[in-house]
Amino acid sequence: MNKFTKYFYTICVYFFLYLPIAIVIVFSFNNAKHSLVWQGFTFKWYASLFNDSAMLRVAWHSLILGVLAATIATIIGTLAAVSLFRYRFFGKKILHGLIFILILTPEIVTAISLLLLYSFLKIPLGFWTLLLAHTALCVPFVAVTVYSRITTLDTDIFEAAMDLGATDFTIFRKIIIPLLLPAIASGWLLSFTLSLDDVIISYFVSGPSFDILPLKIYSMVRLGVKPEVNALCTLMLAFTLFAVITTYQSIFKKKPS
Amino acid sequence: MKKKSSFFKILSINIVWLWLGIFALIPITLTFVTSFLTQDPNAIVKFALTLSNYWELFNHAYVSILIQSITLAGTCTVICLIIGYPFAFTIARSKSKHSSLLLLLVVIPFWTSSLIRTYAIMAILKAKGILNAMLLAMGLIDQPLQILYSYLAVLIGCVYDLLPFMILPLYANIEKFNEEYLEAAQDLGANWLTTFIKVVIPLTMPGIIAGSVLVFLPAMTMFYIPVLLGGAKNLLVGNLVEYQFLTANNWPLGTAISVVISLLMGAMIAVYWYNSKEKDREELA
Numbered sequence: 294m295n296k297f298t299k300y301f302y303t304i305c306v307y308f309f310l311y312l313p314i315a316i317v318i319v320f321s322f323n324n325a326k327h328s329l330v331w332q333g334f335t336f337k338w339y340a341s342l343f344n345d346s347a348m349l350r351v352a353w354h355s356l357i358l359g360v361l362a363a364t365i366a367t368i369i370g371t372l373a374a375v376s377l378f379r380y381r382f383f384g385k386k387i388l389h390g391l392i393f394i395l396i397l398t399p400e401i402v403t404a405i406s407l408l409l410l411y412s413f414l415k416i417p418l419g420f421w422t423l424l425l426a427h428t429a430l431c432v433p434f435v436a437v438t439v440y441s442r443i444t445t446l447d448t449d450i451f452e453a454a455m456d457l458g459a460t461d462f463t464i465f466r467k468i469i470i471p472l473l474l475p476a477i478a479s480g481w482l483l484s485f486t487l488s489l490d491d492v493i494i495s496y497f498v499s500g501p502s503f504d505i506l507p508l509k510i511y512s513m514v515r516l517g518v519k520p521e522v523n524a525l526c527t528l529m530l531a532f533t534l535f536a537v538i539t540t541y542q543s544i545f546k547k548k549p550s
Numbered sequence: 551m552k553k554k555s556s557f558f559k560i561l562s563i564n565i566v567w568l569w570l571g572i573f574a575l576i577p578i579t580l581t582f583v584t585s586f587l588t589q590d591p592n593a594i595v596k597f598a599l600t601l602s603n604y605w606e607l608f609n610h611a612y613v614s615i616l617i618q619s620i621t622l623a624g625t626c627t628v629i630c631l632i633i634g635y636p637f638a639f640t641i642a643r644s645k646s647k648h649s650s651l652l653l654l655l656v657v658i659p660f661w662t663s664s665l666i667r668t669y670a671i672m673a674i675l676k677a678k679g680i681l682n683a684m685l686l687a688m689g690l691i692d693q694p695l696q697i698l699y700s701y702l703a704v705l706i707g708c709v710y711d712l713l714p715f716m717i718l719p720l721y722a723n724i725e726k727f728n729e730e731y732l733e734a735a736q737d738l739g740a741n742w743l744t745t746f747i748k749v750v751i752p753l754t755m756p757g758i759i760a761g762s763v764l765v766f767l768p769a770m771t772m773f774y775i776p777v778l779l780g781g782a783k784n785l786l787v788g789n790l791v792e793y794q795f796l797t798a799n800n801w802p803l804g805t806a807i808s809v810v811i812s813l814l815m816g817a818m819i820a821v822y823w824y825n826s827k828e829k830d831r832e833e834l835a
Contacts, residue, residue, distance in 0.1 A: 299640050303652075306637045310659045310713065313670030316680060320673070369569050372562040382563050388570065395574055397763065397815060399771035401788050402808050405795060406577030409584060409805070412594050429573035461556035490663035493773050493788075497795070507665060514669045514778060526666040533661050 314530065321523035338524040348509070348525070355489055355506035358420075362427035363484035369428070370435025370484075371477055375469055377436075378443045379451070395433040403430065404497040411498065418500030426498045427491060431484035438483060442476035443469070482540050486533055585806040595802055603806035612790065616810075619787040622701075623769035626708040630716040630765045631758065633709070638720035638757075642727075653721055660714045668778050671707050672698060675779070699781035707779040708769045715768070716761040723757025756826040763818045771811060787811060 324335035342348060376382070377389055395403075407426045416422055446469075454464050470477070492507045499508060506529075513522050585603055590596035606612070641652040659667065674680045675698040682694040697703050731753065735745040751758070773788035785793075787807060794804030 302636060303640050306633060306713075307655060309633075309710070310656065313667055313674060313710065314659060314662060316673055317666065317670045369565060373566040373570075376559075376563050376566055380559055380563060384567070388566065391570060391574060394815075394819070397767060397819060399767050399788075399811060399815070401771045401773055401791055402581070402812055402815075403577075405791060405804060405808055406581045407573070408795070409580040409594075409801070410573075410577045413580060425573065429569075432569065432573075461558040465558060486661055490665065492663075492665050496773075496792075507663065510663070510665055510669075511774060514665065514672070522669065526663075526669065529666065530662045534658070537661060 317523050318527045318530070320520065321527040323520070326520060338520045339528075342521050342524050342528075345521075351504050351506050351509045354503060358423055358427060358505060359485045359488040362424055362431060362488045363481050365424075366428045366431035366484045367435050367477060367481045370432045370480055371439050371470075371473070373432070373436040374439035374443055375465065377440060392433045392436050396437060400430070400491070400493040404494040407494070408497045417502075418498055419502040422498045422500070423495060423503060423505065426494050427488040430491065430494055431487050434483050434487065435477075435480035438480040439473055439476045442473055446472060478540055482537060485536070489529070489533070581805045581808055581812075584802055585809045587802050589800045589802050591799070600802075603802045606803060607806060607810065612807075615785060615790050616787060618784075619770050622705065622708065622786065623766045626705060626712065626769040627716075627762050627765045629705070629709050630713050631762065634713055634716035634720055634761065635758075638717045639724055642721045642724040649725075653718075656714050656717050656721075664711050665774060667711060668707055668775055671703075671710055672778060675703050675706070698779065699783065701780065701784050703779040704772075704776050704784050704786075707775045708772060711775065712765045712769055715764040719760035719764065720754065720757040723754050723760075727753060756822075759822050759825050763822055766818065767815055770814075 321338055322334050322336070323331055324337070325332035373388070373392065377385065404426075407422075407429065411418065411422050450468055451464055454468055459467070490507060492511055495505055495508055496511070499505065510522065510525065513519060584595055586599050586601065587595040588598040588600050588602075607616075641649060641656075643649075644652060672679075676682075677694045677696060677698065679698070681697070682691075685691045686694065697706075727750075731749055732745060735749045740748065770786070771788040771791075772786055773792060776784050776786050776789055791804050791807050791811075794800045794807065
């Protein structure tokens with residue numbers, strides 16, 4: 294392949310990846326309800342979005358759910374990664390395999406297995422079932438993200454700390470967490486976006502008492518393409534990008550270690 | 551070193567096992583057991599063991615949906631591989647300074663909701679959408695193409711949605727690829743085609759398999775992409791599970807389908823496992 298073909302091909306693939314997103318952003322500012330022709334710049338779809346109190350409530354629900362699920366998943370996932378790396382215990386290989394399998398499991402399989410659990414335990418569908426399901430979805434992803442980083446650590450540090458009389462908890466708090474902070478943060482962020490975007494699992498385990506954004510968007514999209522949806526999608530895109538960029542900058546560029 | 555297990559160690563191992571026990575092992579067991587139970591209109595299930603749920607899957611309509619899903623997922627995987635392989639090869643072998651930025655540009659669309667991206671595809675493909683407007687303006691067609699709500703639309707949506715899953719493992723694999731093998735092959739007189747088939751492909755096989763598994767499984771169980779892009783015509787296994795659970799209220803049949811999907815997944819993981827070296831395995835995750 295010569296150089297020109299390579300460049301051309303690469304640009305084509307990026308074009309394919311970005312065109313749909315670009316279109317959503319452009320049309321969120323288009324002053325026309327149905328036409329694809331550019332009718333001038335407007336903020337009115339954003340304004341109507343912000344006047345929609347139901348929409349704001351749903352967005353708030355998703356935000357809370359995402360933050361809580363990501364936080365709990367990060368704690369459990371980090372503990373799982375640390376346990377797998379440092380300790381020998383019963384069923385360690387099984388645990389490792391289980392985490393690997395859970396990541397590959399299609400979401401619909403996870404969704405119905407959790408729905409079965411809730412039904413047999415007679416837990417009413419709503420906030421709690423969503424929170425637990427989202428956390429369950431995210432735990433393996435955090436575990437793998439943190440584990441891939443923890444294996445690069447020099448185990449001599451732990452030995453030195455133990456020789457100096459540090460307990461396991463001190464090592465966890467003073468050595469493991471600071472060294473793994475970038476990985477823990479990416480795990481949190483990944484969980485947050487997983488929770489914010491999840492449609493399939495939420496579709497099965499949510500109830501009428503707690504509606505969330507992905508399901509709201511799903512029902513809007515199913516009814517047809519509305520300009521408000523463009524505005525909402527643009528805002529979510531901007532929000533995700535902002536969160537990712539600020540997190541990476543504050544954590545990865547602070548210390549040149 | 552013999553020492554009493556610390557409180558922290560016991561606590562963290564127990565938290566992790568307890569969590570995965572309740573939210574992974576028990577639900578998986580419940581799914582498996584339910585697939586052998588009987589439907590009951592008044593309760594979740596009736597506790598009477600049966601194999602009829604699995605027999606029912608041999609029903610003509612279900613078999614054709616299963617075959618359609620596998621065909622779609624397979625086609626999607628092949629297309630992702632054809633598009634993704636040269637692309638991953640190019641960006642992985644570009645100057646290292648650019649390489650990570652180029653990869654980041656692949657990951658960014660991935661951070662946005664796949665639902666939103668599917669919606670964007672709808673806007674492009676619909677009768678009065680961008681694609682038709684462009685083709686009409688260029689005079690290539692005189693009637694708008696009816697792509698939305700067709701099999702082709704579902705396929706385009708799947709490829710678009712899952713392409714990054716193919717590119718990432720391929721990139722990770724190709725990045726470690728040693729240039730000297732290529733030179734050695736050429737020194738020994740191999741032309742580029744032979745080099746590619748006998749050297750490049752075998753060496754990047756773990757990446758190819760990992761990417762294929764990561765594309766195939768979600769593609770097969772796609773659930774809102776067929777609804778949004780395929781209309782009601784092109785239903786897949788995912789939609790069938792949803793229908794059994796939320797409309798037909800036949801949970802045992804729904805779980806039986808889920809077990810079949812899981813078995814297929816198990817087979818694919820086994821293929822990956824036997825084709826990869828120990829150190830490559832983490833990459834899939």
